[in-house]
Amino acid sequence: MRELLKTRVAEMLREGRVDGVVGLIESHGEPLPYLFTADDTAALERISTGELQGRLAELIPGVVRYPLGKILTAVARKHPDKRFGVMCRACDERVVFGLFQNLQLDPDKVEILGLPCKEELARACSCPAPAPRSAIVDQPSREAWDRADLERIDAMALDERFAFWVEELGRCIKCYGCRNACPVCFCDVCTLQDDGLVKKGEIPAELPAFQLTRAWHMVGRCVDCGLCQEACPMDIPIRTIYRKVRSIVGELFDYFPGERDGGKSPLEQLGDGSFPIQ
Amino acid sequence: MTNSIAELEDAACIFIIGSNTTEAHPLVANRILRAKQKGAKLIVADPRKIHIAEFADIHLSHRLGSDVALINGIMHVILAEGWEAKDYIASRTEGFEALERVVRGYTPEKVSGITGVPAEQIRAVAEAYARSASSSIVYAMGITQHTTGVDNVKSLANLAMLCGRIGVECGGVNPLRGQNNVQGACDMGALPNVLPGYQKVTDEAARKKFEQAWGVALPSEVGLTVMKMMNGLHAGSVRALYVMGENPAMSDPNSHHVREALSRAELLVVQDITLTETTEYAHAVLPGVSFAEKDGTFTNTERRVQRVRKGIEPVGDSREDGWILCELSRRLGHAMELEPASELMDEIAGLTPSYGGMRYDRLEAFGLQWPCPDAEHPGTKYLHKDKFARGRGLFHAIEYQPPAEACDDEYPMQLTTGRSFVHFHTGTMTRRSPSLDEEQKDPFVQMHPEDAEAHGISPPGQVKVITRRGSISLEAKLSARIPKGMLFIPFHFAEAAANLLTIDALDPIAGIPEYKVCAARVERE
Numbered sequence: 001m002r003e004l005l006k007t008r009v010a011e012m013l014r015e016g017r018v019d020g021v022v023g024l025i026e027s028h029g030e031p032l033p034y035l036f037t038a039d040d041t042a043a044l045e046r047i048s049t050g051e052l053q054g055r056l057a058e059l060i061p062g063v064v065r066y067p068l069g070k071i072l073t074a075v076a077r078k079h080p081d082k083r084f085g086v087m088c089r090a091c092d093e094r095v096v097f098g099l100f101q102n103l104q105l106d107p108d109k110v111e112i113l114g115l116p117c118k119e120e121l122a123r124a125c126s127c128p129a130p131a132p133r134s135a136i137v138d139q140p141s142r143e144a145w146d147r148a149d150l151e152r153i154d155a156m157a158l159d160e161r162f163a164f165w166v167e168e169l170g171r172c173i174k175c176y177g178c179r180n181a182c183p184v185c186f187c188d189v190c191t192l193q194d195d196g197l198v199k200k201g202e203i204p205a206e207l208p209a210f211q212l213t214r215a216w217h218m219v220g221r222c223v224d225c226g227l228c229q230e231a232c233p234m235d236i237p238i239r240t241i242y243r244k245v246r247s248i249v250g251e252l253f254d255y256f257p258g259e260r261d262g263g264k265s266p267l268e269q270l271g272d273g274s275f276p277i278q
Numbered sequence: 279m280t281n282s283i284a285e286l287e288d289a290a291c292i293f294i295i296g297s298n299t300t301e302a303h304p305l306v307a308n309r310i311l312r313a314k315q316k317g318a319k320l321i322v323a324d325p326r327k328i329h330i331a332e333f334a335d336i337h338l339s340h341r342l343g344s345d346v347a348l349i350n351g352i353m354h355v356i357l358a359e360g361w362e363a364k365d366y367i368a369s370r371t372e373g374f375e376a377l378e379r380v381v382r383g384y385t386p387e388k389v390s391g392i393t394g395v396p397a398e399q400i401r402a403v404a405e406a407y408a409r410s411a412s413s414s415i416v417y418a419m420g421i422t423q424h425t426t427g428v429d430n431v432k433s434l435a436n437l438a439m440l441c442g443r444i445g446v447e448c449g450g451v452n453p454l455r456g457q458n459n460v461q462g463a464c465d466m467g468a469l470p471n472v473l474p475g476y477q478k479v480t481d482e483a484a485r486k487k488f489e490q491a492w493g494v495a496l497p498s499e500v501g502l503t504v505m506k507m508m509n510g511l512h513a514g515s516v517r518a519l520y521v522m523g524e525n526p527a528m529s530d531p532n533s534h535h536v537r538e539a540l541s542r543a544e545l546l547v548v549q550d551i552t553l554t555e556t557t558e559y560a561h562a563v564l565p566g567v568s569f570a571e572k573d574g575t576f577t578n579t580e581r582r583v584q585r586v587r588k589g590i591e592p593v594g595d596s597r598e599d600g601w602i603l604c605e606l607s608r609r610l611g612h613a614m615e616l617e618p619a620s621e622l623m624d625e626i627a628g629l630t631p632s633y634g635g636m637r638y639d640r641l642e643a644f645g646l647q648w649p650c651p652d653a654e655h656p657g658t659k660y661l662h663k664d665k666f667a668r669g670r671g672l673f674h675a676i677e678y679q680p681p682a683e684a685c686d687d688e689y690p691m692q693l694t695t696g697r698s699f700v701h702f703h704t705g706t707m708t709r710r711s712p713s714l715d716e717e718q719k720d721p722f723v724q725m726h727p728e729d730a731e732a733h734g735i736s737p738p739g740q741v742k743v744i745t746r747r748g749s750i751s752l753e754a755k756l757s758a759r760i761p762k763g764m765l766f767i768p769f770h771f772a773e774a775a776a777n778l779l780t781i782d783a784l785d786p787i788a789g790i791p792e793y794k795v796c797a798a799r800v801e802r803e
Contacts, residue, residue, distance in 0.1 A: 028587070029643060056643050170332060171311055173304045173699060176713070193716060201718040203300060203329050203699050234308050 001115060001137070005087065006047050008113055008136050012085050013038040018111055019079070022072045023087035024048040024064070029056050031064045033071050049115055050089075062121055067183035067227055069095030073104050085111045091125070093132040094223035094258030095183040101263060102221065104186050128224045129259055149240045150247060166207065171234040174205040178238055179214065181231035184221045184257070191217065211241065218242045219249055220265025223258035281414065281450035281660040282580045282647065287312045289448040291410035293403070295323040295345065295434070296420020296794075300330045301699035303418070303454045306579075310416070319406045323348065324420065325694070326724075326766060327759040336402055339761055340393040342692050342795040343424055343681035348400070349433040350678065351389030353381045353440055355404035362408070363442030370666070371439050373673035380675040392678060394761075408441045412448035419456060419696070423793040425682045427785040432674040439671045445662035455579040456703075458569075462577030465633070465648070466626070470501035475630035491629055494612070503789035504530065505782065511539040518545035522599065523566065527555040528704035528772060531780035531791040532747045549602060554706050555772050565596035572598050573619040575641065577648075581658070583636055584645035681795040682783035683746075685763075689797035691729070693745060693765045693779060696794075701770035709770065721752040721771030725800065726762045730754055733802055740803040743767065745796055748778035751803055765798055 009021045013036065024047070025034035031048040050063035072086045088096060093114055099105040114132030116139035122130035126146040131139050153161060179185050179192060191213055192198055198213060199206040222242040229239035250256050253266040286292060286309040299307040307330055314320045314333055322334040323345075331337040340348045356362050357378060367374050386397035407413045415438055421430045434451050435444070443449035455461050467474040473496075477484035485496050502510060508530060510516030519540070530536045540546060540559040548557045549564040557563045569576075570589040577583045592598060597605075600622075604614040617625075620638040627633050632649040635657075640646060646657040662671070685692060700718035701708040708714045723743055725735075735741055741754045743765060752767070752774040760766055769776040781796040 028585075054643070059644070171300075171308075173300055173307075173329075174717075175304070193713075200716075201698070201700060201722075233304055235312065 002047065002049050004136055005049060005113065005115065006044055009036055009047060009085065010044055012111065017083070018085040019082040020075070021085035021087070021113070022068055022075060024050050024066070026053070029053050033066045033068060035075060062124055065089070065091070065227060065230065067095070067181055068092050069099055070183040072096070072110070073099060073186060076105060076109065083109045083111070085113055087113050087115065088132055088134070089115050089117055090127060090130050090132045091223065091225035093134065094129065095225060098184050098221065098223045098258035099186070101257065101265065102184070102186070125226055149237065150243055153240060168236050169207050169211050170204050171236055172204040172210070173234055174203050174210070175233060177231040177233060178228035181227045183225065183227065184223060211238070215241050215245050218245045220255060220267045221257055222246050279450065279452035279580045280444060280662060281448070281452055283309055285448045285660065286310050286414055286416070289313050289318055289412050289414040291319040291321070291406050291413040292416060293321045293323070293407055293413065294330065294416045297416055297418035297454055298324070298328045298696060299416065299454070301328070302456070302697050306416070306454055319410060321403050321406060325761055325764060336399060336406065338395045338399055338403065340395050342694055342764065343426065344393040344678070345421060345424070345430045346426055346433050346676055347384060347389050347392040347678035348395060349437050350381050350384035350676070351386055351393070351400045352404045352407065353437055354384045354389070355386060355401050356408045356440060357381060359404070361404070362440050366442030367440065371671040371673060373675070376675040377436055377673040380677060407437070412446065413441065413443050414449055415451045416454060417452070418454045420794060422453070422790055424795065425783050425785050425792045426679055427790045428787040429676045429679070433676055436673050439673060444671065445660070445664065447660065450660060453579070458578065459576040461579060461581065462575065462583070465577055470503055474626060475632050488629060491625070505784055505789055505791060508536050508539045511543050514542070517543065519543050520547045521556060522549045525554040525556045525704040525706055527559065528775055528777060529769070531777050531793055532782040533775055533777045534748055535782060549599065550706070551596070552706050552710065554704070564602050565594070566599045566602065567592045567596050571596070575623065581647045582645045583633070583641060583648065585638070585641050682792055683781050683797045685797045689745065689799050691763050691765055691798050691800060693743065693767065693796050693798035694794050695767055695769045695776045695780060698768045698770065701768070703770065705770040705772070721767070721774035722755045723752050723800070724755050724757050724760050724766040726760050726764070727756045727758060728762055729800070730756050733800055735802050742801045742803050743779060743798055744801065745779040745798045747781065750774040750778055765800060
């Protein structure tokens with residue numbers, strides 16, 4: 001897979017289809033985000049799919065992920081005239097499509113290099129849609145979305161559920177890691193830092209104002225990549241909250257951010273949706 | 279730490295004392311909370327009901343500076359109930375009889391009088407700590423920053439040895455270091471009395487070894503602690519000071535005195551990555567570099583030596599610290615070449631037995647924990663297995679002594695200082711971060727609502743906090759998490775610097791100041 005990825009990235013750059021490719025590079029055995037360019041051929045030798053090597057691979061299961069869609073957005077904002085390729089697992093691809101839908105990236109200026117995940121990885125991630133549409137290799141179909149975490153919490157009595165979340169969210173040290181890792185958090189001004197809504201300077205982050213504010217902002221946005229939970233240093237199952245939001249939006253509006261082309265978030269529709277959004 | 283961070287996750291009982299773990303060491307706190315989720319008993323001793331105390335099975339709100347009495351009380355119960363580890367005491371320790379004699383006087387009822395902790399709680403803690411399958415002690419500056427700091431640490435060692443908790447998995451006495459590389463700095467001999475690897479400067483053989491390797495004569499006398507340097511500057515016996523990566527004008531106690539001392543220096547050189555309150559007194563400021571601009575290693579709180587790699591070239595006119603030192607040395611007449619960091623590590627390995635097996639190629643990925651004496655050694659997860667460094671573990675019989683400054687009519691409250699989760703230390707880095715600054719812009723004093731009411735303070739109210747050393751004005755934050763009669767001020771804020779208030783009374787052995795308790799009063803502004 002790595003060799004194929006390398007060939008495809010080299011091709012894109014050589015043919016001038018893109019000005020750069022956002023992907024991962026291996027540094028001392030660890031994958032790091034990197035912008036590959038045509039004149040930087042040495043870097044291409046170290047391109048990585050996010051899989052760990054050697055001793056690290058034995059100790060850390062799975063692959064290393066970064067919010068590549070978020071990094072691409074930053075790079076694209078800086079170079080609005082350039083075209084970019086981006087390495088995407090299925091989760092990253094949903095991010096990129098979500099960012100198209102939210103007008104943060106221009107589909108005409110992005111080319112996706114999709115990497116299918118192995119089955120055990122997709123299962124370990126409870127991936128809702130494990131097959132990237134723009135995959136660079138043929139892929140077997142994969143089962144989607146293990147809902148066990150939602151079902152477990154939905155099955156709790158209200159009191160029990162409340163106690164569960166108070167306990168879990170009570171650990172929050174307000175590092176903002178969930179927001180910072182979130183590839184679809186792109187606002188310039190963040191409501192989580194609004195004095196009137198969320199109290200500052202105290203841990204846990206104000207309960208439930210902080211978490212509910214964030215959950216509400218995930219409506220029509222969360223693509224269920226799970227990077228928020230990976231980033232959480234206190235092991236809070238925050239992804240479950242956003243999955244719940246996603247499932248409600250899906251049921252009510254048949255809208256699954258990042259999974260289909262086009263379409264508008266329910267929050268961007270007025271009435272029947274015909275009112276134009278600027 | 280005698281043990282490792284990951285071991286905390288599997289401990290059956292964790293006793294946190296003098297550590298605001300979630301705010302100051304959140305990743306360690308995470309391991310502790312994971313242990314709690316697996317069913318571990320969690321005990322938190324802190325006068326304030328700090329965040330992690332919310333998760334505790336038992337929260338002891340003992341009076342500031344009453345740690346020795348509290349720990350003696352816990353040991354009293356353990357001995358009275360016969361819960362001590364008799365075989366361990368017999369085979370691995372000495373000095374037990376003297377300890378037993380002193381501890382006999384600390385009944386839970388008497389200790390309750392000194393500490394304010396109910397006798398029943400002391401019994402419950404004794405039982406949980408002594409009778410769990412494994413028990414870890416975790417502490418930080420709340421234990422050390424006292425005139426009885428050394429006594430406090432020895433008392434924790436007593437408690438751990440009494441129950442056979444040192445030299446075993448998921449046990450130990452585990453100080454959480456306050457800076458990413460303070461362990462490494464100490465390991466490398468950045469202390470007045472030792473060379474790298476804690477080899478004493480007064481030990482002629484050790485000194486000779488370094489003299490031979492370095493080709494210079496080394497002083498054979500113990501140097502000065504920070505507080506002695508400051509007092510020396512003040513008195514004129516010290517004339518020049520070279521400060522590297524520290525901000526004593528903010529971080530040392532009784533800042534008025536410190537600033538006077540700094541202003542008396544004939545030569546003050548400060549090497550740092552930013553201008554600070556201390557550079558205001560400097561004759562020369564040397565711009566060093568941040569972690570991202572240099573190669574080397576950091577040694578963390580669990581003795582783990584880890585690589586740090588240069589991500590960017592030094593910004594502006596700044597220079598690597600090693601370059602500055604070599605250049606300074608050259609200009610002073612002793613030429614030194616700045617070697618690549620990997621070669622420096624080889625030199626360290628050659629001269630420092632506990633780092634003997636540490637080479638760069640072995641530090642990839644996860645680093646190594648010392649002692650790691652040779653190239654095949656896998657590093658050491660926990661210390662003192664089977665044998666203590668000195669042979670047998672020595673019990674110290676220690677009597678409780680009150681803090682240096684007692685409350686009186688003029689200063690009826692107790693002031694303590696510490697950190698908030700938002701900022702680090704004197705804020706020279708974190709207060710320059712827009713997002714962190716946004717989270718906590720202004721200094722504050724935490725006080726109990728009833729104390730506030732008694733002083734006619736209602737939030738958001740500015741108050742003046744006054745001690746015998748000085749006074750500062752800041753906002754009052756009311757909270758029932760702090761006991762009545764107590765004030766807490768984080769020391770991050772130059773505009774209301776907590777250390778203008780703190781006392782410079784020192785621990786007689788370690789020389790550490792009593793940042794954690796002094797007498798104060800509060801007035802409405």
